[in-house]
Amino acid sequence: MAAVSQLSYVVGTSSDVSGWKKYATEVLGLEVSRDSDDSLLYVRADDRHHRIGVRAGHEDDVAYVGWDVASKAALEAAAAQLDAAGVEVTAGTPEEAADRRVMEFVHFTCPYSGVRMELVLGHEKIFMPRFHPSRDLAGFNTGEMGMGHVVLYAADIAGAADFYSRVLGFGVSDFANIPKVGPFAVFLHCNTRHHSLAFMNIPGAQRRIQHVMFETVSIDDVGRSYDLCLDRGITSTSTGRHQNDHVFSFYFRNPSGWHFEYGWGPRMVDPETWTAENYDLSSGFAWGHDGLMKMV
Ligand SMILES: [Fe+2]
Structure with a gap:
């Protein structure tokens, strides 16, 4: 059984956060989520706080990818497996966890892509108000x-x-x-x-x-x-x-x-x-x- 249960979020860096904000609503048809500002855009596609994030930065690329784990035990087991495989695992700080809208997480660098992977527990759900597409879309299967x-x-x-x-x-x-x-x-x-x-x-x-x-x-x-x-x-x-x-x-x-x-x-x-x-x-x-x- 997989240690992770699903893809939770993908966050990138961009030199053009305001361009991304326009793109998210006009092209993707998604919703700018609460707590977004000029240096960090959260984009909502369903009942999660965000699925896409864009942080201000010099590099236009992915910054990190979040994966849900089912429980604290699953998080610890995944961290132990990574450690046993010789991969350095680091606990996210409380500030970083608040930024990701998760309860806690650990992260490691993917040895094959160089991308930071985050294993997260409790990615925030927003039940109300419901996700509201910014153009006429029926929504997404998530x-x-x-x-x-x-x-x-x-x-x-x-x-x-x-x-x-x-x-x-x-x-x-x-x-x-x-x-x-x-x-x-x-x-x-x-x-x-x-x-x-x-x-x-x-x-x-x-x-x-x-x-x-x-x-x-x-x-x-x-x-x-x-x-x-x-x-x-x-x-x-x-x-x-x-x-x-x-x-x-x-x-x-x-x-x-x-x-x-x-x-x-x-x-x-x-x-x-x-x-x-x-x-x-x-x-x-x-x-x-x-x-x-x-x-x-
Ligand atoms: Fe594809």
């Missing part, structure tokens, strides 16, 4: 599957797969494999979402993060968001369907230069029975997503 997925860059895909499955109990959903070369990407699950975390090997990538996916409740919200991004000239790909998670989606650029994916209708996995799959990028039924292989 709940027990978490906010969506995050895809990071790593050079050693097999190593990352091994680390997250052995140390933190993720399951491998599949590898995108290049015959005679090796895996180009790995997709990992910690609940029934096909992947909450993935790593991709793109030599020369400018950032540590490639994209974050939100799953829309309605297929029309993928289409309408695509039209909106087309109008603004910020699409990164055309619409398409992925062969591993079967999602219908498209990608679009954010003010920091990395990407969001809005997707609808992915297949789920049963973590108890799933067997890792392997697919060749050039085969299968996938269509569309023109531009994906050039997206860095």
